[in-house]
Amino acid sequence: MSPDSPIPDFTLRQLAYLVAAADDGTIAAAAARLHVSASAISDAISELERSLGAHLAIRRRAHGLTLTSAGAHVVAQARPLLAAARELATSLAADGALVGPITIACFPTLAPTILPPLLAGFAAEHPGVDLRVVETTQDGLAGRIESGEIDVAFVYETLVPGNPRRRRLYALPAHVVLAADDPLAAQPTVRLETLVDRDLILLDAPPSSEHTLSLFAARGLTPRIRQRVRSYEAVRTLVGRGLGYGILVQRPANAASYEGFPLALREIEPAVGPVGVDVLWSADADAPPRVRALIDFATSLEWPAPR
Structure with missing residues (x-):
């Protein structure tokens, strides 16, 4: 493209095809997602390279598509351009x-x-x-x-x-979740030192797991983990069954587990910082x-x- 040319030689569609191929990792995957032929995307990328005078991607049949440094730069610049184009089309149809x-x-x-x-x-x-x-x-x-x-x-x-x-x-600060008939539920607050030798049902999903373990580590404690689960409700259900205690942040209005077992929520003493x-x-x-x-x-x- 000539520096004096007021109109670029490349198109938004060519940019969109390059971004799609970069995101999906292969031209075939991008073509399937966009419902176009693989040759259409490949040709568009080649035309874009000719227009910009730069090699944008390495295409290997068995290894997919890898952006060159120039290609990564073009993709980064193309994203806001494509977003602005979509917004332009949307705004004209919105009527306020x-x-x-x-x-x-x-x-x-x-x-x-x-x-x-x-x-x-x-x-x-x-x-x-x-x-x-x-x-x-x-x-x-x-x-x-x-x-x-x-x-x-x-x-x-x-x-x-x-x-x-x-x-x-x-x-919100983290709190302790107990079965309603747990002896500790009779207390208004619970110390982590009291829990350390009990079974912990750990919500093992970042950043929840890291936060829970850091609360113990800050007091030089290591909890005894009985089960690691990925679901918030799984923690409450296992606690409701009396299989251990949990430490959670969110506070649902329903004070019962998924199965209907009553639960008790107790604050940690000394108080921990809010999340x-x-x-x-x-x-x-x-x-x-x-x-x-x-x-x-x-x-x-x-x-x-x-x-």
Whole structure:
């Protein structure tokens, strides 16, 4: 492309095909997802390379597609361009209303608290917005906010890959979950030293597991883990059966396990610091109006407080 040319020689479609192939790892996978032929994507990438005068990707039949340094640069620059193009098309059809998709990521342990008011309340106010939910752990967020694959994420105050913008929704200290007939349930608070020789049902999902173990480590203690489970409700169910105790942050209104066994929630003594729950979004690009509206809606709600 000539430096004096007012119009680039490449197209948004060529950029989109390169980004898709980079994301999927192979041209065949990108073609299947986009419902086009593999040759269409391959030809588009070749045309883009000719237009830019740079080799963007190494294509090997058995090893998929690998971006060159120039290709990685183009993909990074193409993402906000493609997002802006999608927003332009959406805004012209909106007639002033908020429309279009929002992809929401949420930690599984937060989903029962965060998602219902968003999917009910925000959706009722803005029926033209399509809310799409992705439940994922901290590890599953890597790069997905920066790439634009996820618009907003609801997470615990913790280390999240990248440097996204954030707002605090609420903060709760961890508490001990006991079977209602456990002798410790008769006490208003529980010391970790009292629990250390008992069986712990550990919520083994980052960052919950790390936080629980850090509470003990801060006091020079090592808990005796009986079971590691990935589900918040599995912890409460096993505790309700009398198989151990749990340490959790979220506080559901229903004080019974999934099976209906009564549970007791007790604060930890001495008090532990609260765990923040934040909403995150990309710092690399301006959030479209519908995403900003969702963030404002989420931060305006009354979220749970310690009981």
